[in-house]
Structure formats: structure tokens, C-alpha cells
Amino acid sequence: MYRIGGRLIFDLYGKSHGPCVGAVLEGFPAGMEVDFDLLNEEMSLRKPTGRIGTPRRESDTPEFKEGLTDGVTDGGNIRIEIANKDTDGSKYMKFYDTPRPGHADLPALLKFPNHDLRGSGQFSGRLTAAMVAAGALAKQYLSARGIEIQAYSKSIGDVRDVNVRDPEEIRGSRMFPTRACDAETDKRMRLCIEKAGAEGDSVGGVAECVITGLPISFGGIWFEALDAELAHSMFGIPACKGIEFGDGFALAGMNGSVSNDPYRYENGSIVTTTNHLGGIVGGMCDGSPVVFRVVFKATPSIGKCQDTVNLKTGKNDTVEVTGRHDPCIVPRAVAVVEAMAAITVMDQLLRE
Numbered sequence: 624m625y626r627i628g629g630r631l632i633f634d635l636y637g638k639s640h641g642p643c644v645g646a647v648l649e650g651f652p653a654g655m656e657v658d659f660d661l662l663n664e665e666m667s668l669r670k671p672t673g674r675i676g677t678p679r680r681e682s683d684t685p686e687f688k689e690g691l692t693d694g695v696t697d698g699g700n701i702r703i704e705i706a707n708k709d710t711d712g713s714k715y716m717k718f719y720d721t722p723r724p725g726h727a728d729l730p731a732l733l734k735f736p737n738h739d740l741r742g743s744g745q746f747s748g749r750l751t752a753a754m755v756a757a758g759a760l761a762k763q764y765l766s767a768r769g770i771e772i773q774a775y776s777k778s779i780g781d782v783r784d785v786n787v788r789d790p791e792e793i794r795g796s797r798m799f800p801t802r803a804c805d806a807e808t809d810k811r812m813r814l815c816i817e818k819a820g821a822e823g824d825s826v827g828g829v830a831e832c833v834i835t836g837l838p839i840s841f842g843g844i845w846f847e848a849l850d851a852e853l854a855h856s857m858f859g860i861p862a863c864k865g866i867e868f869g870d871g872f873a874l875a876g877m878n879g880s881v882s883n884d885p886y887r888y889e890n891g892s893i894v895t896t897t898n899h900l901g902g903i904v905g906g907m908c909d910g911s912p913v914v915f916r917v918v919f920k921a922t923p924s925i926g927k928c929q930d931t932v933n934l935k936t937g938k939n940d941t942v943e944v945t946g947r948h949d950p951c952i953v954p955r956a957v958a959v960v961e962a963m964a965a966i967t968v969m970d971q972l973l974r975e
């Protein structure tokens with residue numbers, strides 16, 4: 624099991640070609656009636672579509688093994704399992720000798736002598752199905768308290784959405800396969816992914832997430848800072864290589880007179896007039912929406928010939944990846960970003 628959280632503890636387990644992937648939520652309060660339509664909508668947003676996702680097709684039906692009584696959380700551990708049915712490990716055998724560059728094969732084989740490489744084992748994006756199922760419950764809990772978490776594809780390859788998107792527009796990304804916010808950007812992102820896939824290559828990109836409804840002072844300090852804990856959970860998502868809040872790395876080139884977000888009263892509430900800092904100061908919310916972006920590298924498994932080593936012969940070698948892979952991770956990862964953000968925020972809420 625792989626674990627994160629303080630009051631709401633999230634455990635992840637399973638592997639790509641085992642019987643299932645699963646999650647346990649410990650500390651989830653009793654009394655929440657689960658909306659299964661919303662849960663299934665979240666699950667479908669992580670599923671691959673068309674030529675922009677892996678051809679592996681799973682029904683991704685979460686089974687609640689414990690923690691729900693008549694569809695209502697009962698205060699016990701919530702254990703969710705999702706069966707692996709569409710498995711085919713045949714294309715992975717050669718990676719025992721010639722590990723894929725960019726994937727976890729080499730360090731995993733050295734660290735775990737019995738590592739099951741089929742489907743990439745526990746390093747597979749498949750486990751994110753369990754993250755989304757658990758996150759869907761956290762999202763429902765937060766939504767009932769006025770806290771909404773929405774993400775979308777900010778960029779894919781060289782296609783970048785330059786607009787500032789409000790929560791309504793971001794919600795609209797649910798209707799587009801790439802999770803772009805409008806049809807034109809969706810089309811350009813789709814073409815970009817399809818082109819890379821047709822060339823035996825892959826592309827990366829950025830998911831942007833916006834959290835609304837958090838009161839001023841929500842969060843923690845030092846290692847429990849809201850940004851610290853969000854970063855922790857985002858880096859648990861495979862292929863995440865970075866996170867920035869607000870203007871992020873661009874803040875390095877700004878004067879304080881520009882990057883500080885001024886306060887003012889509006890209808891009796893304190894608001895900020897800009898949001899360069901992503902809604903978090905001192906690890907706590909400052910009244911602006913929390914805005915962060917997560918970078919996903921290009922999918923490591925690609926059809927092009929790459930240099931690697933041969934662990935059997937002890938010589939240099941090459942490897943080409945065949946089999947079923949996402950030519951881009953971002954469209955599917957958007958739902959995972961929302962889910963892990965929800966689990967993290969709910970954990971902080973229970974600790975407030």
C-alpha cells in the first residue's frame with residue numbers, strides 16, 4: 624500500500640496486470656450519501672478515448688468492498704476495488720532485459736527483484752483509476768461545503784491555451800476529449816497528440832487546477848502548508864514532473880510591487896485584486912481561488928528506437944516499445960489532478 628494523509632488517510636494498492644487496483648479511505652466521516660452518477664462521470668473522464676488514449680479498454684466500475692451501507696458512508700474504512708480485465712502482458716517481457724528509458728523499469732528491477740513488469744506493474748497509470756474513485760467521494764464531500772475543484776488541459780505539446788479560464792469554462796472541458804476548454808483548442812490538441820502517436824512518439828503538457836470556496840486562512844504552515852501538501856500529492860501522480868502556484872516560475876522575474884496581490888473590501892468581504900500568488904500565502908488561503916499547474920512529461924513508452932542497456936548481455940542495446948500506450952497522459956491526468964487535490968483539501972478540512 625502507498626499512503627498519504629493525516630486525518631483522511633488515502634491508501635493505494637494493486638498493479639496493472641493483477642486482479643485489481645484499489646484504494647482505502649480511512650477517516651471519511653459517516654453520513655454522506657454517495658452520488659453514483661457523479662462518481663461514474665469522474666471515472667469516465669479518466670478513460671482513454673479515440674486515438675488520443677491507449678487502446679486498453681476497461682469498464683472501470685468501482686466496487687465498494689466496505690465503508691458504505693445502503694450507499695451512505697458508514698464511518699468505517701472505505702475500500703474501493705476496480706477490476707483489471709483487459710490485460711495483455713506479452714509486449715512487456717523484453718523490458719526485463721532492455722529497460723525502457725523514461726519509465727520506471729530499470730530502478731524498479733534493481734530495487735524489487737520480483738517486479739512484475741506486465742503493464743508496468745505498480746508503476747502503471749492504471750492505479751490512477753483508484754485515485755479518481757476515492758477522489759470522487761472527496762469531491763462530493765467538499766462540494767456539499769461549497770468547495771469546488773476543477774482542472775483542464777492548459778497545454779499539450781506546443782498547443783497552449785493562453786486564456787484565463789473561470790470555473791464555468793473549466794467545467795466545460797468535461798465535454799472535450801483532450802479536456803481543453805473550447806472546441807478549437809480541443810481540435811488543435813487532438814491533432815498534436817494524434818501526430819505524435821502516428822510518428823511513434825508522445826507529447827507532454829500541463830494541467831491547470833482551480834479550487835474555489837476555501838475561506839481565508841484555510842491551510843497549514845510549514846510542512847502542512849496547503850501548497851506543500853498539494854505538491855506532495857501531485858508528485859504521487861505518475862509522470863508529474865513539476866507544479867507551480869499562481870505565476871509560478873515567472874514570479875522570479877517580478878518585483879514585489881507586481882507580484883503582491885493587494886487586498887480590498889468588497890461587499891464586506893476581503894478580496895484580492897490580482898492572483899499572482901495562486902491564492903496561497905504562508906501556506907494558507909488569501910481569499911483568491913487556489914490556482915496551480917502540474918507538468919506531465921511526454922509518455923515514456925514510445926515506438927521509436929531508443930538507446931538502452933541489456934541487463935542480460937551486459938552490453939549496450941536498443942529498445943522499441945510496442946503494445947498499448949497513451950500518446951499523451953494529460954487528457955486523462957486532468958481527472959487525477961482533481962481527485963488528488965480533493966483528497967488533499969478534504970484531509971486539511973478535517974484537520975482545521
Ligand SMILES: Cc1cc2nc3c(=O)[nH]c(=O)nc-3n(C[C@H](O)[C@H](O)[C@H](O)COP(=O)(O)O)c2cc1C
Nearest residue numbers: 726727746747748861862863923924948949955956
Ligand atoms: C493517467 C496516466 C496514464 C499513463 N499511461 C502511460 C502509458 O500508457 N505508457 C507509459 O509508458 N506511461 C504511462 N503513464 C506514465 C507512467 O506511469 C510513468 O511515467 C512511470 O510510472 C514512471 O514514473 P515517473 O514518470 O513519475 O518518473 C501514465 C500516467 C498516468 C497518470
